[in-house]
Amino acid sequence: MSDEQLVRPAQVSGFPEWLPEVRLVELRWLDEIRQGFERYGFCSVETPSVEALEVLLAKGETSQEVYTLRRLQAEAADDGDARLGLHFDLTVPFARYVAAHFNDLVFPLKRYQMQRVWRGERPQEGRYREFTQCDIDVINVDHVPLHFDAELPRIIHEILTGLNIPAWSININNRKVLQGFYSGLGIDDPLGVIRIADKIDKVGAAGVEKLLATRTALTPAQIRSCLDLAHIRGVDAGVTADIRRLGVTSDLLTEGLDELSFVLDELSDLPAGSVVADLSIARGLDYYTGTVYEGKFLDWPDYGSICSGGRYADLAGSFIRRHLPGIGMSIGLTRIFAKLVAEGRLSTGPSCPSDILVVIPSDARRAQAQATAAALRSRGYNVEVYHQADKLGKQIRYASRKGVPFVWFPPFEDGKPHEVKDMAGGEQVTADPATWRRP
Incomplete structure (x- = not known):
């Protein structure tokens, strides 16, 4: 074969791949994560990599991230595959799965799912087009008890501790607090403000302030109150007093503060600083309605979240006429792995499993x-x-x-x-x- 015929073996940007010794560590981690989920009685589910676009787009602002499928040799009139896409997370496919198998499942359904997902975004540190997520969710008919809002971060805390990764914390907020606070300020579109507030990790407080000033009709006083809320942090239920001192009231805000206090109290036995109430956390996806989570490395505060999730009111209701609320968390395995590899902090061993x-x-x-x-x-x-x-x-x-x-x-x-x-x-x-x- 001549040089002109050789195809350059370049790795595609945003699609990480590991040497055998690193892959062996990843496999061990997957085993530990699976065992951690199963210790709490969660069962394994796997859904296809491909879903109908109408399923993927049923909730949230995700259309720009979805990879669609089309055969290379498809004829112009053949658009059968054009309505298919690779899943961008595991929560929406799980909701579709629950609706499809509703009569055969036992509720509350406690499931875990460990698969690759695909997102069409610009590759950069911590953001990939293909990556592995390890999800854990509880979904039930009509009502998911609030104690699961505390059990899920406890499970994730136990697993991350066992993996012995560099220092991290699980940061918690509640969308009802945000929506109730914004509504109490007289903001007409609280969800729109939440989507902007969710960018604080990317653009900083000054960037969020500028976006709120240019993209919304908020007054300078309303913007200052939004930023004052985002700056509040605490390690126990006393953080709710800091929020109340801002002088904003609404029934939804009170409900959210009660839920946030409950979760923090339930997790108070965990090591100090490992669970933090952080009112800057918004989680941009529209389907979150209550408790939300983001885990962060302490040594790399600007790095993306290493675990995340939250409570959703009725995601599966897009597919079935039943009220099916749920709550879930996800470990961003690839994001954790890639950072430790880049920083030389991943302990590897042999490049094969042979004894x-x-x-x-x-x-x-x-x-x-x-x-x-x-x-x-x-x-x-x-x-x-x-x-x-x-x-x-x-x-x-x-x-x-x-x-x-x-x-x-x-x-x-x-x-x-x-x-x-x-x-x-x-x-x-x-x-x-x-x-x-x-x-």
Whole structure:
């Protein structure tokens, strides 16, 4: 093949990929996250990567982010696939799933879902076109008890603590507080203001102030009150007193403050500073109606959220004539991973899962090497057989480069014993594949 025929193997921007040693860590994390969800009785659900556009666009301002599907060789008149898109989150597909299988599900439905999602946005640090989310949701007929608003962040806190990532906090707010506060100020379009307030992490307080001044009809006094609210933070239910001191009242605000106080009280046993009430959190998606969450790295405050979510009143109601409220949180696995890789803070190990490499002494001994590997696998070890009868030094270097901890030597001659080499300590001893135990 000439140079002109070669296709440049460039990685597509916004679609991260990992070396094997990093991928192994990611797989272990996925296992730990799954086990954390299952400890609390959540069941696994998986939905297709593709949904009808009418499903994806049922709630929220998402149309600019959705990737649509179309066959490369589709004829102009064939628009069957044009109404399909890749899901941009897992919550909307889950709501559709609940509606589709409503009669076969047990409520309240407690589910987790760990899949890739796709968003058509400009790639930058912490923002990708393809990434893995790990969602946990509770959805029920008519009513989801408020205690789930505290249980979900507790589960996420437990999982993130177990992953031993750099310092972080889970920040909590309530959309009823925001909407009630804005309504109490006499603002006609509180949801529009929430969408602007949600940009505070991207553009800062000054940027939000400018957007409110240019894109809304708010008065300077109303804008100042909105910013005063956004600056309030606290670690316990006393934060509600700071909000009340701003002098704004409404029934919805009172309801939201009661809910926020309940969640903070329920989580008060967690380590100090790990759960914070942050009134700047808005969550821009329109379907959130109550408690909202955003997890942040403490060392990188300008970095995007590492977990997020909230309560929604009736997302599944777009697909079925039943009132099905829910609440959910998502761990942004790819966002966490990419940051730790970029900062050199991810501890990696070997580049393969093998516990043992069985060498091939000679072509004549290949069958014995395979039998040895089979015996060790039957006892629970991950075992790789070297691919050809090379010099022993080359086979051992192969194991070393891949990080395989043990190298097994079948008998080179009849009547000789098996031997195993500990690659870390260098010790080589006789061993029986039927009884050997990893030190």
